[in-house]
Amino acid sequence: MKETFDAIIVGSGAGGGTAARALTQRGWQVLVLEKGPWRRVEDFLPYDEVYFSEYKALTPPKADGNIYVDPADPTKSKPIERWWIGNMVGGSTMLWEANLPRYTEEDFTLSGIMPEAPKDASMPDWPWRYADWHPWFELAEWEWCVSGRANQSYAQEPTRPSYDYPMPPIRPHASTPFVMNAFARAGFIPYLSPRGINSRTFDSRPGCPFCGFCQGFGCAVNDRASSTNTVLARALRSGRCEIRTNHYVTRIVHEAGHVVGVEYITEPCGPRKVIKASRVFVSIQAIESARLFLLSEIKNPNIGRYLTYHTKGTAELTFPRQPAWDEGPDARFQPKTSLGSLQLRDLYVIRDKARPELSKGGKFSIYDPATVAPPIKCISKTGGRNGVGELWGPALVDRLVELREHGGVQFSFTGETMSVWDNRVELDRVAKDPWGVPIARVHYKHHDYDLKISQYCLERVVQIMVDAGGEVRKFEPQKVANEGYGHNHGTLRAGTDPGTSVLDENCQSHDVKGLYVLDCSFMPTAGASNPTLTLIANAFRVCSTVAKGAPPTRSAAKGAVTCT
Numbered sequence: 001m002k003e004t005f006d007a008i009i010v011g012s013g014a015g016g017g018t019a020a021r022a023l024t025q026r027g028w029q030v031l032v033l034e035k036g037p038w039r040r041v042e043d044f045l046p047y048d049e050v051y052f053s054e055y056k057a058l059t060p061p062k063a064d065g066n067i068y069v070d071p072a073d074p075t076k077s078k079p080i081e082r083w084w085i086g087n088m089v090g091g092s093t094m095l096w097e098a099n100l101p102r103y104t105e106e107d108f109t110l111s112g113i114m115p116e117a118p119k120d121a122s123m124p125d126w127p128w129r130y131a132d133w134h135p136w137f138e139l140a141e142w143e144w145c146v147s148g149r150a151n152q153s154y155a156q157e158p159t160r161p162s163y164d165y166p167m168p169p170i171r172p173h174a175s176t177p178f179v180m181n182a183f184a185r186a187g188f189i190p191y192l193s194p195r196g197i198n199s200r201t202f203d204s205r206p207g208c209p210f211c212g213f214c215q216g217f218g219c220a221v222n223d224r225a226s227s228t229n230t231v232l233a234r235a236l237r238s239g240r241c242e243i244r245t246n247h248y249v250t251r252i253v254h255e256a257g258h259v260v261g262v263e264y265i266t267e268p269c270g271p272r273k274v275i276k277a278s279r280v281f282v283s284i285q286a287i288e289s290a291r292l293f294l295l296s297e298i299k300n301p302n303i304g305r306y307l308t309y310h311t312k313g314t315a316e317l318t319f320p321r322q323p324a325w326d327e328g329p330d331a332r333f334q335p336k337t338s339l340g341s342l343q344l345r346d347l348y349v350i351r352d353k354a355r356p357e358l359s360k361g362g363k364f365s366i367y368d369p370a371t372v373a374p375p376i377k378c379i380s381k382t383g384g385r386n387g388v389g390e391l392w393g394p395a396l397v398d399r400l401v402e403l404r405e406h407g408g409v410q411f412s413f414t415g416e417t418m419s420v421w422d423n424r425v426e427l428d429r430v431a432k433d434p435w436g437v438p439i440a441r442v443h444y445k446h447h448d449y450d451l452k453i454s455q456y457c458l459e460r461v462v463q464i465m466v467d468a469g470g471e472v473r474k475f476e477p478q479k480v481a482n483e484g485y486g487h488n489h490g491t492l493r494a495g496t497d498p499g500t501s502v503l504d505e506n507c508q509s510h511d512v513k514g515l516y517v518l519d520c521s522f523m524p525t526a527g528a529s530n531p532t533l534t535l536i537a538n539a540f541r542v543c544s545t546v547a548k549g550a551p552p553t554r555s556a557a558k559g560a561v562t563c564t
Contacts, residue, residue: 005031007279008262010249010292013091014532015283015518015539017227020235021143022543029240031275032232033247033264035284036087039094044218049374052217058095059083064433066287068483071445079431080483083216085285089245090228092285093532097215098196098224099365100146100533102137102157105130106349106360107527107534110416113349114359118449121418122306124524127496127505134160136537141194142166143234144225144536145203148194155345156191170199170208172341173368174325175407179342182468190366193343194533196225205229212374250437252280252296252515259514269436279514279546283539286521290425290491291440293502300511302502304425306493307444308526309486311362311415313454313477315462316369317470322407325368342366344411347457348528361453362415362528364461369408369473378403409470411461414487415454415478417526418447425491445480454478487531489520507542516542 006028009016016032023030044052051057062079064087070076086092106113108126117123138159140146147167150159169192176192183190200207208223222229235241251263253274261276282289290304344364352358372378379391379399391399402408428441454477462472495501498510507522509515518539520531527534 003031003275005029005275005277007031007281008033008275008277010262010280010282011091011284011519012089012232012243013086013093013227013283013285013519014536016281017090017093017230017232017235018140018143018536018539019281019283019518019543020241021231022540023547024235024238024240026544026547027240028547030235030242031277032241032243033249033262033275034089034091034243034245035248036089037245039088039090039218041218041220041222044213044220047211047213047217047220047374049213049376052213053374053377056081056083058086058088058216058218060085060087064439066439066484067428067431067441069441069443071443071481074443077441082484084484084488085288089243090226090232093196093226094218094228095216096196096224096532099530100141100144100148100194100196101343101363101529102537103130103527103529103531103534104157104348107525107529108133110360110525118418118447121420121447121449123419124495124500126524127494133534133537133541136541137533138163139540140533140536143540144196144230144533145198145205146194146196146225146533147199149192152191153189153345155189155348156343157345165194167199167202169193170195170197170341171210173371175368175409176342178322178325178407178468179366179409183344183346183464185467186464188344188346188464190342190344192341193365195341198223198225203230212371215373216377248435248437249284249292250295250435252282252292252298252512254296254298254512254515257511257513259509259512265435268434279516281516281518281543283518285519286488286491287425287440287442289517289519289521291427291438293492294425294427295438298509298511300498300502300509302493302500304491305421305423306419306490307423307425307442307488308417308419308490308523309444309446309482309484309488310526310528311413311417311446311450311454311478312486313413313415313458314411314474315413315458315472315476316408316410316474317462317465318369318402318406318408318473319469320406320471321469324370324405325407344461347460350453350456352456355456358449358453358456360416360528361457362413364457365412365414367410367412369410370403372410408473409465410474411458413454413457413478414529415450415457416528418449419490419525420447423490442484444482446478446482451478451480487520487526489523489526489531492517492521493524494522495524506545507538508546516546518542 148165253260494503
């Protein structure tokens with residue numbers, strides 16, 4: 001093999017696609033290696049909820065998942081599905097709901113609102129300030145074609161006074177005026193959320209038709225932003241980017257503290273080959289990136305530690321005196337703007353004298369229970385008059401009638417999470433994936449603080465909705481155990497001290513020069529919003545810094561080793 005590349009990028013999702021765009025703009029020749037195949041928009045048709053959602057046609061099976069250790073009994077463990085992984089070109093951006101808020105100063109410098117973290121948690125300030133990231137956030141929003149409106153609420157992420165998103169917000173749901181008025185009486189101001197979804201024709205892609213098949217489904221219309229139709233497409237058009245599918249990177253090759261390249265296979269237990277480059281950028285999500293570092297025998301005791309999932313929580317209410325949200329004839333049409341078109345950040349920082357132990361909270365996405373998902377998923381995730389559980393017979397009929405006849409509202413909480421040393425990723429000593437590679441063994445339980453803020457924030461919004469005439473149908477705060485629901489971060493923290501972190505301020509490995517990480521594993525703490533826009537902004541920041549000078553000396557790709 002006589003191939004030469006300035007950089008190899010492992011993973012083609014949000015971080016990898018952005019890296020390809022940023023580096024090719026500066027003249028680098030890059031190779032993107034993706035474990036999965038290409039999928040085109042026509043592969044997501046017909047709209048088949050059973051095939052895509054119930055049979056999980058687009059996500060890895062349990063055999064290709066993680067092992068989760070029971071926090072109540074560490075002698076017990078089980079394989080789990082990874083619904084948040086998309087093994088295809090574009091990665092999870094092919095399946096997301098494209099919720100793209102920014103992290104804010106409270107996320108970057110947590111000490112400003114939480115001077116004393118719980119003693120068993122490690123909550124350092126990030127090595128940067130929010131103000132330093134303004135240009136990278138703006139670049140991320142325009143490159144990824146975000147729709148939204150700046151400065152709608154005092155609690156919204158701050159922007160420059162004259163700044164706005166590339167497109168106006170997606171169409172509000174018919175419930176928006178009711179919800180906003182109810183919260184206004186409590187002094188809260190929800191706002192139309194920033195989304196990687198076209199609200200009109202933009203960047204040669206159509207506006208959203210509100211089909212209702214969004215999170216967990218591929219976008220057959222191509223209105224939802226993904227790596228493939230934004231940054232990666234531009235990188236490919238440069239002529240300086242190559243993508244190789246079905247290339248499973250099994251090891252980072254390094255010698256004497258410098259990266260050499262990557263080892264990969266193209267079939268289960270096939271021959272292991274090596275491609276060389278003097279720069280390697282990894283972006284395959286926090287658990288998988290930690291697993292790859294462990295497989296690569298990079299010697300740093302912090303690898304895999306401080307794994308965080310966002311604190312979550314769900315509440316749902318119905319309004320018996322409120323007719324179904326209606327924008328059509330005969331009060332029978334509810335527009336399928338299922339995407340939580342409202343956000344609420346008024347509880348991002350908790351200032352309650354009655355609860356002085358709580359400081360950093362989180363934000364809510366607000367949905368309509370009847371259009372948040374296609375029918376099967378909607379009913380299976382909902383609650384009835386007797387609480388959450390399997391709905392069958394008269395209870396199911398009653399709930400279906402209620403969803404059709406009355407307005408409803410659903411809240412999804414995303415909150416801060418305490419970073420704990422024992423929440424970690426290891427290599428399982430026995431279990432291997434279908435390719436013959438040891439899989440990740442995950443230890444995780446939520447901190448008591450996580451449970452308290454989830455309960456507190458849910459109670460606050462539910463009370464406001466009850467005061468507006470709502471009846472609770474579902475109330476599910478965060479539990480101690482978490483098999484993987486929520487964004488994953490940490491595991492390869494960035495920091496200035498090599499003794500307490502894995503990456504430096506430019507997300508380069510302290511131990512292997514030329515090795516960079518661009519997914520959420522770099523985050524020192526979880527933050528309290530959907531993390532992808534911050535991940536993208538960081539990828540632009542890192543790649544722009546690395547590529548300031550001329551491209552590095554290119555290395556020829558050669559050599560192969562035998563599969564063991």
